[in-house]
Amino acid sequence: MVFGRKNKKVVPFRTAGELDAMAAAGAIVGRALVAVRAAAAPGVSTFELDRVAEQVIRDAGAVPSFKGYHGFPASICASVNDRVVHGIPTESEILAPGDLVSIDCGAILDGWHGDSAWTFGVGEVSEADRMLSEATEKSMVAGIAAMVPDNRLTDISHAIELGTRAAEAEHDRPYGIVDGYGGHGIGREMHLDPFLPNEGQPGRGPRLVVGSVLAIEPMLTLGTSDTKVLDDDWTVVTTDGSRAAHWEHTVAVTEDGPRILTLRPSDSG
Template sequence: MGLFGRRGVVPFRSAGELDAMAAAGAVVGATLVAVRQASKAGVSTLELDEIAEAVIRDAGAVPSFKGYHGFPGSICSSVNAVVVHGIPSKDIILAEGDLVSIDCGAILDGWHGDSAWTYGVGELSRDDEELSEATRLSLVAGIAAMVEGARLTDISHAIERGTVAARAKFGRHFGIVAGYGGHGIGREMHLEPFLANEGDPGQGPRLVVGSTLAVEPMLTLGTEETTIEDDDWTVVTDDGSRAAHWEHTVAVTEDGPRILTQRPGSA
């Protein structure tokens, strides 16, 4: 593995190591699909967490999140105004029209995969549909910027431009959540460098073949400001507006960006 200390380069992996990360990522993708299928009105987020842990462990993997700095769940289940890091609970019961963001990580053979997906319980409002789609489009824009020779903030800028384009597409404002973003990933879930979701291009370490990052835009229907609740985990929007979170683990290859957290049936 390349080291971040090797000046100016985002950490990189060999082709075989990327395949190992993709195997971990496939477990994450399958878990997200299983959780989404179970996300019905009347189901608790704790039940979703139990499904996720079972899928991960049945695949011979280990949940990345469980026990991470004391986090109790195998997924982060963030509903409506919760941006990220929602703790699964028997007391949080899904209802029709809820906007759900599930963040999931798995370790397989020492390698991490990390991905998040926002979707609705039943039918979403038009506002929430546009919010989730804007976040997905911002993710797509960021992934497209993960090419050999790019600088770290080229990705940040691409995510921001994706959000700006989505604002124009839907004719509305989406807030880019302040202070949160993506990260390096490999044999640990969170590695340097931090990847902001906005900023000027052309700065930071350079991407090389094999560089891996978790790209994860987070948008809201209102404010960019958030507060961490008393549980020291749950991040909520200050104005109560709904939030969406999309994430993939991505590698730079000679043939362009490679998504390492593919979901079953995805293109």
């Protein structure tokens, strides 16, 4: 989930034990996302996907981060096709073959938050949609690689942007980097300072130290960078109707390199 916009001198950091606690919360998020993807099929509603995620989270002894957050009514954000983020699951939204689905999920375990998102297709999707999701994931991976001690916040932003540009060159097409949304600090609250833009010049903002944690979450589109919020006051959509993708991991800085705290089952990152 996407919020926040302030700076501090150092990106908030955690002890090794606290990172392990966050990884436990993140592992529950990973399992919930895998379960949702397994359940996502033509004829299934996004409301049903929400029930799947909540069941996994509660069965693990955790609490959904999103449910009730500023009044959000569900345990996942389900953003289909031109919806970028914060889509509210409903019984009336039925998945169809070729839909591109972004699922954002959070869980709280022992007071610590995990937050992660991924995009996948319902059945076969178009080549353009497949590449869009691939480009977004690659941008996230580039940002994760910049999570090293003594980097500045916008070194991550710049890395994400460069990841997007590399995907554009590889795919021979442009992508829209969604304006105004990005990653954030996370810990005992889901959204902490600083806000992490998904593009920009390097070398600015607070410094990363061992134990610093950020949710890294690029959002790309097949068209515009501009969005609007629907009348539900939550769902963010592209203004031109182009499809969007959203990938996110909660990541910590360690002496041994970036540590992904929201790994999914059988996922190396």
